[in-house]
């Protein structure tokens with residue numbers, strides 16, 4: 001990974017320090033959503049006033065169904081990045097997501113860090129999930145979001161070869177650990193408003209499931225989504241990722 005000239009630049013630091021610097025930059029870029037070092041991904045177009053709610057790590061028996069009720073009540077469509085293993089356990093919920101008109105994406109089978117996985121494992125994680133989701137819904141799956149946002153060039157290449165468009169995000173907060181829906185919504189609203197000033201649409205990540213616990217409590221994330229809908233429904237257009245692809 002270190003070219004001869006880069007080695008020259010870092011010669012004074014010693015080989016170990018040079019490798020550490022290069023690896024640090026590589027790891028950082030592999031987790032940074034807007035980094036393009038690892039290939040193009042769909043984030044959000046220059047369309048201020050458009051907002052995509054996306055939900056990762058479901059389906060979750062308790063909270064995905066509640067979320068679907070609330071989205072239906074507001075007539076808002078969202079995008080769900082599902083784990084294949086959870087989808088297999090909750091096929092009725094997956095069918096409900098699809099039949100309500102929400103978009104469904106692939107979030108791998110078991111939520112590993114794909115930046116560190118062998119190509120064969122990446123392929124298996126994506127292909128197995130794609131097949132399960134398509135078998136359950138009867139519809140093609142077009143989108144893929146890497147667990148933790150972690151990727152390397154091979155991960156996106158493998159996804160594209162399967163007809164999956166890689167997706168990242170531009171607005172996230174720690175909704176998986178924050179207990180206050182109001183604080184989650186406020187943190188995201190600040191990012192949404194900043195994106196609007198910069199002329200960008202907002203691609204928001206929230207979590208209706210949890211990769212460590214299938215029944216994790218997602219009430220704060222679900223309620224935060226409703227606060228965001230209340231706050232922006234008269235000024236923004238809520239879209240699924242199909243609108244941007």
Ligand SMILES: [Zn+2]
Nearest residue numbers: 056057147148
């Ligand atoms: Zn995830």
